[in-house]
Amino acid sequence: MSLPVTFVQVAEVARITPRTARITFQAEELDASVGASPDQQVKLCFPRPGQDAPVLPGRTDDAMGWYQAYLAIPQAERPWMRSFTLRRRRPGSRRLEIDFVLHGDTGPASAWAERARPGDRLGMVGPSAMYASPLSITSAAAVADWVLMVGDESALPAICTLLEALPEGTDIVVFAEVEDRAEEQPLPGPAGTAVRWLHRDGAAPGRRLVEAVAAADLPAGTPFAWLAGEASAVRTLRRHLVEERGVPKASVEFSGYWRHRFTQDDAPTAEDLADAREKSARAEAG
Known part of the structure; x- marks a missing residue:
């Protein structure tokens, strides 16, 4: 099973909050399955300085072969790569919307998004069915x-x-942590969805989430819990739900999207590897 690899070009740029840019891309190629289900993740490839577009790995028939092809690109030319969730695919088109959290020039994705203009090109790898949740929402x-x-x-x-x-x-x-009130945005969902916004206001990432969930008077019964965000906060929340609230492990879907004071270029920690092994085992069992 091959993994899609294609170029995408900026078509539109919009600020949906002061610190969030929604960028619409036109893909050169796009499989019909892209955008057909929720929570699809892709990897975006960002050009190195002096490049108009990134150097992309070649296609392979092996779903993991793309990464070996990526590593084979000389380091000076190898693109920076970051993971994102597709916000939506526009019906009947090859246009994709992806939201970028803007935090200055502290990383290649944010720095690029701050300056993105129509016509700019990135590479896109995925989405891959290998990393889809074994349990649909x-x-x-x-x-x-x-x-x-x-x-x-x-x-x-x-x-x-x-x-x-x-x-x-x-x-x-829903518990959602953002920097301040200006970062709140309208959320979709069934009527009656209860949303609690938490403002970080300079606190450590994830701290407000952990405190709020631990103190919350949650509904009775067994939930399906979906957790994502800063990796250490996600681990703490998962332990709280399983060990203190009695939620079965199988009923908790979790993803550490990023790590405080680390980037995706840094080596994984022992906890990161343990999480990856558990998620892989669950995917195989599913």
Whole structure:
């Protein structure tokens, strides 16, 4: 099974909050499955200085072969690569919307997005079915008493796609942490979805989420819980739900999207590797 590799070109740039840019890309090639389900992740390849477009790895028939092809690119030419969740695909087109959290020139993705203009080109790898959740949000919600979603601004695109996939009548509680009130944005979802916004206001990433969930009077019954955002906060939240709230491990879907004071170029920690092994085992079992 090959993994899609294509160039994408900026078509539109919009600020949906002061620190979030929604960029619409036109893809050169796009499989029909892209954008057909929620929470699809892709890897964007950013050009090195002096390049108009990134050097992309060649296509292979092996779903993991693309990464070996990526590593084979000389380091000076090898693009920076970052993971993103598709916000949506525009129906009947090859246009994709991806939200970027802007935090200055502290990383290649944010720095590029601050200056993005129509016509700029990136590379895109994926999405891959290998990394899809073994449990769909709709099937999970059908057997759970209610749904809990917890995440920071990096998780909002995924949360929005998941909320859009859930049917009316689903009981949903969302905890969303952003920097301040200006970063709140309208969320979709079934009528009655309860959303609690938490403002970081300079606190450590994830701290407000952990405190709020731990102190919350949550609905009765067994939830399906979806957690994403800063990796250490996600681990703490998962332990709280499983060990203190009695939520079964199988009912908690979790992803550490980023690591405080680390980048995706830094080596994974022992905890990162343990999380990856567990998610891989769950995917194989599913």
